[in-house]
Amino acid sequence: xxxxxxxxxxxxxxxxxxxxxxxxxxxxxxxxxxxxxxxxxxxxxxxxxxxxxxxxxxxxxxxxxxxxxxxxxxxxxxxxxxxxxxxxxxxxxxxxxxxxxxxxxxxxxxxxxxxxxxxxxxxxxxxxxxxxxxxxxxxxxxxxxxxxxxxxxxxxxxx
Amino acid sequence: xxxxxxxxxxxxxxxxxxxxxxxxxxxxxxxxxxxxxxxxxxxxxxxxxxxxxxxxxxxxxxxxxxxxxxxxxxxxxxxxxxxxxxxxxxxxxxxxxxxxxxxxxxxxxxxxxxxxxxxxxxxxxxxxxxxxxxxxxxxxxxxxxxxxxxxxxxxxxxxxxxxxxxxxxxxxxxxxxxxxxxxxxxxxxxxxxxxxxxxxxxxxxxxxxxxxxxxxxxxxxxxxxxxxxxxxxxxxxxxxxxxxxxxxx
Numbered sequence: 001x002x003x004x005x006x007x008x009x010x011x012x013x014x015x016x017x018x019x020x021x022x023x024x025x026x027x028x029x030x031x032x033x034x035x036x037x038x039x040x041x042x043x044x045x046x047x048x049x050x051x052x053x054x055x056x057x058x059x060x061x062x063x064x065x066x067x068x069x070x071x072x073x074x075x076x077x078x079x080x081x082x083x084x085x086x087x088x089x090x091x092x093x094x095x096x097x098x099x100x101x102x103x104x105x106x107x108x109x110x111x112x113x114x115x116x117x118x119x120x121x122x123x124x125x126x127x128x129x130x131x132x133x134x135x136x137x138x139x140x141x142x143x144x145x146x147x148x149x150x151x152x153x154x155x156x157x158x159x
Numbered sequence: 160x161x162x163x164x165x166x167x168x169x170x171x172x173x174x175x176x177x178x179x180x181x182x183x184x185x186x187x188x189x190x191x192x193x194x195x196x197x198x199x200x201x202x203x204x205x206x207x208x209x210x211x212x213x214x215x216x217x218x219x220x221x222x223x224x225x226x227x228x229x230x231x232x233x234x235x236x237x238x239x240x241x242x243x244x245x246x247x248x249x250x251x252x253x254x255x256x257x258x259x260x261x262x263x264x265x266x267x268x269x270x271x272x273x274x275x276x277x278x279x280x281x282x283x284x285x286x287x288x289x290x291x292x293x294x295x296x297x298x299x300x301x302x303x304x305x306x307x308x309x310x311x312x313x314x315x316x317x318x319x320x321x322x323x324x325x326x327x328x329x330x331x332x333x334x335x336x337x338x339x340x341x342x343x344x345x346x347x348x349x350x351x352x353x354x355x356x357x358x359x360x361x362x363x364x365x366x367x368x369x370x371x372x373x374x375x376x377x378x379x380x381x382x383x384x385x386x387x388x389x390x391x392x393x394x395x396x397x398x399x400x401x402x403x404x405x406x407x408x
Binding site: 002028 | 164180182194205206213248272283
């Protein structure tokens with residue numbers, strides 16, 4: 001096998017050393033780090049973009065939360081206002097009802113008083129009329145003209 | 160039938176004699192040079208105008224470089240990334256030599272089928288491990304041979320075994336690659352010889368030669384796989400050995 005012929009070794013090793021040195025120092029070293037930098041830059045860029053996206057998402061979430069909170073606050077405020085208005089209206093209605101009831105009561109009382117007055121008046125005239133009629137009847141029946149006071153006294157005694 | 164070992168013979172192209180040493184530019188040197196030039200073209204084209212959104216050539220370079228960097232990150236850790244260019248050089252040089260040697264008809268020679276070349280590459284890895292190990296840990300690097308938790312009475316034996324296995328690394332690294340390449344090329348040559356031998360029957364020309372030819376096509380595919388896998392294994396073992404030097408287990 002030519003592989004085990006030591007006569008070839010020196011030449012192969014020397015040429016390998018020379019060619020590998022050129023490969024490493026003149027080919028790989030000047031070129032590969034450029035690509036390495038680009039790869040790192042790209043990774044940094046992608047990581048930065050991802051961070052920015054995460055930040056933007058957080059911001060959007062915050063806005064969303066703020067919007068939801070605002071909506072909830074506005075809703076509860078509106079509900080409170082509606083409740084207050086309802087309350088106020090109910091109270092006003094109640095007050096008006098009370099006023100009305102009081103007015104009606106007053107008128108009832110007035111009417112009752114007037115009725116009582118009329119009744120009393122009627123009753124007062126009734127006694128006078130009865131005495132007058134009784135006097136007339138006595139005059140017609142007996143021809144006596146009795147004084148009114150006497151008749152009244154007699155009627156009162158009859159009662 | 161031609162001798163299947165003939166393909167490995169080293170032929171001087173430009174004879175060169177320096178101080179009694181034969182340093183001729185041979186077919187082996189030529190194909191190492193071609194491999195280096197192919198890699199140079201690949202890298203210089205791929206990194207001519209590095210862009211954030213890579214083109215085809217740049218994407219190809221990035222893919223291979225990322226592959227090596229991921230391997231180092233996994234086996235050595237973040238500290239290993241410093242050595243990515245060297246491991247990358249070893250990997251791509253072995254890969255280029257292995258693959259270019261498989262090209263038929265052009266008289267391709269596979270430098271990595273020679274133990275001198277594979278040993279030279281393994282020596283680069285071994286030297287890197289030693290330099291990094293001693294530079295980083297000083298004499299403490301020898302604690303690599305003293306696994307933790309070993310009972311004291313077997314410690315000398317374990318240390319001796321560890322030391323031997325450490326010393327054998329460049330040889331196993333070199334022999335694995337050389338043996339794989341040599342065996343593959345011998346197999347291809349043997350079946351190539353069968354094509355000629357069976358195809359030259361007088362009665363039915365070419366018919367029987369088809370069988371070994373089919374085998375040879377399949378073998379070529381297998382050898383392509385082996386060429387890539389062996390380059391990968393070489394770089395992987397290099398990074399595992401580097402891990403010892405950087406992290407001491």
